[in-house]
Amino acid sequence: MSTLLNFIGGEWTASNAAEHALVYNPASAEVLANTPMSPASEVAGAVEAAARAFPAWRRTPLTERIQPLFKLKTLLEEKFDELARTITLECGKTLAESKGEMRRAIENVEVACSAPVLTQGYVSEDIAVGIDELMIRQPLGVCAIIAPFNFPGMIPFWFLPYAIAAGNTVVLKPSERVPLTMTMVMDLLVATGLPKGVVNLVHGGREAVDTLLDHPEVQAVSFVGSSNVARHVYARAAANGKRVQCQGGAKNPIVIAPDAHVDTTTQVVADSAFGCAGQRCLAASMAVLIGDARAPFRESLREAAASRVTGFGLDAVQMGPVISSGSQARVEGLIARAASDGATVSVDGRGARVVGFENGYFVKPTILESLPFASEVATTEIFGPVLSLHEVDTIDDALAIINRGQYGNMACLFTSSGDLARRFRSEADVGNVGINVGVAAPMAFFPFSGARGSFFGDLHGQGRDAFEFFTKEKVIVERWPRAVTRMF
Numbered sequence: 401m402s403t404l405l406n407f408i409g410g411e412w413t414a415s416n417a418a419e420h421a422l423v424y425n426p427a428s429a430e431v432l433a434n435t436p437m438s439p440a441s442e443v444a445g446a447v448e449a450a451a452r453a454f455p456a457w458r459r460t461p462l463t464e465r466i467q468p469l470f471k472l473k474t475l476l477e478e479k480f481d482e483l484a485r486t487i488t489l490e491c492g493k494t495l496a497e498s499k500g501e502m503r504r505a506i507e508n509v510e511v512a513c514s515a516p517v518l519t520q521g522y523v524s525e526d527i528a529v530g531i532d533e534l535m536i537r538q539p540l541g542v543c544a545i546i547a548p549f550n551f552p553g554m555i556p557f558w559f560l561p562y563a564i565a566a567g568n569t570v571v572l573k574p575s576e577r578v579p580l581t582m583t584m585v586m587d588l589l590v591a592t593g594l595p596k597g598v599v600n601l602v603h604g605g606r607e608a609v610d611t612l613l614d615h616p617e618v619q620a621v622s623f624v625g626s627s628n629v630a631r632h633v634y635a636r637a638a639a640n641g642k643r644v645q646c647q648g649g650a651k652n653p654i655v656i657a658p659d660a661h662v663d664t665t666t667q668v669v670a671d672s673a674f675g676c677a678g679q680r681c682l683a684a685s686m687a688v689l690i691g692d693a694r695a696p697f698r699e700s701l702r703e704a705a706a707s708r709v710t711g712f713g714l715d716a717v718q719m720g721p722v723i724s725s726g727s728q729a730r731v732e733g734l735i736a737r738a739a740s741d742g743a744t745v746s747v748d749g750r751g752a753r754v755v756g757f758e759n760g761y762f763v764k765p766t767i768l769e770s771l772p773f774a775s776e777v778a779t780t781e782i783f784g785p786v787l788s789l790h791e792v793d794t795i796d797d798a799l800a801i802i803n804r805g806q807y808g809n810m811a812c813l814f815t816s817s818g819d820l821a822r823r824f825r826s827e828a829d830v831g832n833v834g835i836n837v838g839v840a841a842p843m844a845f846f847p848f849s850g851a852r853g854s855f856f857g858d859l860h861g862q863g864r865d866a867f868e869f870f871t872k873e874k875v876i877v878e879r880w881p882r883a884v885t886r887m888f
């Protein structure tokens with residue numbers, strides 16, 4: 401079993417960490433690697449390496465700064481299958497899901513190559529007699545990226561390619577639970593010829609994060625993870641004067657109107673709720689059935705849950721395990737809690753056993769019915785393959801459920817009515833809306849939004865927002881008096 405190295409200043413470096421976290425294949429409980437919980441001094445070393453690389457990188461012409469990204473795109477395509485397999489091994493999702501994730505990562509590299517256009521400023525000539533005014537965008541300096549476990553390959557790419565294309569240098573801290581994918585990606589970044597110190601990777605947990613939040617050389621922090629940690633990161637980094645964007649947790653309602661198509665809607669909703677074992681921040685966790693949608697969808701969603709094939713992600717399955725034994729116990733505990741609060745567990749995924757993978761952290765798809773809204777489970781992010789069904793009479797009732805939730809990551813509506821859809825997309829107070837779509841994941845050229853407890857900050861990851869986040873605007877008002885004596 402290998403102990404992972406940090407990548408600091410262009411060198412793979414062994415950590416002197418006193419503590420380590422084990423990386424498991426969640427389908428088999430086999431240990432894959434050992435992640436050092438790097439101490440503050442090593443994280444500071446990575447920040448300082450990034451700070452040293454910044455002056456030369458920011459002065460590297462923009463057209464040259466994007467060349468490594470074109471090379472990275474080619475290398476990611478060449479290593480696509482290997483990267484996807486690595487994601488499945490350390491994170492548990494199916495190979496198809498891992499490939500989908502890597503495709504999104506690559507799309508972000510492609511969009512970041514538009515930096516020459518998307519980092520342009522603007523000029524107004526003659527704002528007063530003989531005076532011009534211009535706005536230019538400049539890089540910030542060292543940017544920290546802190547990632548969660550559930551998309552080891554994609555989420556760092558919501559930020560990293562934009563940060564470096566805009567002229568910043570980066571310290572990335574992947575999740576200690578899934579560090580292998582970005583370790584592979586670092587080797588690809590090296591192969592692009594990116595100068596030493598422009599991208600650094602440190603492994604670790606809370607101490608590493610807090611060091612990044614406190615270090616005076618870190619100018620900006622991009623975080624994705626649970627809302628409690630997002631709040632902490634946002635508050636501490638902002639108190640230290642840094643620019644911050646923090647994406648948090650979710651509890652996503654999917655509303656089904658009586659005029660929704662039963663078969664397609666059921667398939668799409670089941671994929672949303674149970675895909676990636678429910679460990680997507682855009683997973684459906686509540687299905688809100690309006691009026692006559694109740695009977696057909698209760699039945700069809702139960703069937704879809706019960707028939708989903710669960711197992712090792714490299715086999716021909718539709719769903720893998722959850723990330724850890726702790727997560728498995730937590731999800732099973734929440735199902736038990738829902739039952740004791742009065743819910744009917746009409747499809748029960750607890751105690752799941754997969755032949756050949758008896759030690760894996762499996763929870764099969766679960767359906768909760770009649771879960772009282774007063775139950776804590778109705779408002780808690782479960783982050784497992786559990787869908788609760790709720791019944792309401794009108795779209796107003798459904799919108800009220802969405803808008804009183806503590807999270808605001810995504811809400812979706814399934815309907816044949818354009819009128820209903822138009823109202824929904826306007827009134828649902830969430831960052832991402834799906835209309836007849838179950839996972840409203842924004843493409844790389846759109847911001848990955850979020851509202852209320854799901855997002856802290858203003859500018860988001862991906863696309864134009866990312867370029868705005870990773871640059872500061874400087875305004876110049878300029879007058880050139882006519883020379884008294886002309887030299888020419």
Ligand code: NAD
Nearest residue numbers: 547548549574575605606609625626629647648649650681
């Ligand atoms: P997490 O909050 O446990 O960890 C995220 C990162 O923070 C990791 O790198 C971890 O090492 C670090 N961390 C953990 N505890 C910390 C602490 N006390 N202080 C400082 N740093 C700490 O999240 P996770 O379990 O890895 O990921 C799942 C969560 O991420 C879910 O809540 C999910 O909804 C959310 N998520 C949100 C989005 C989004 O776009 N909104 C996307 C993906 C995941």
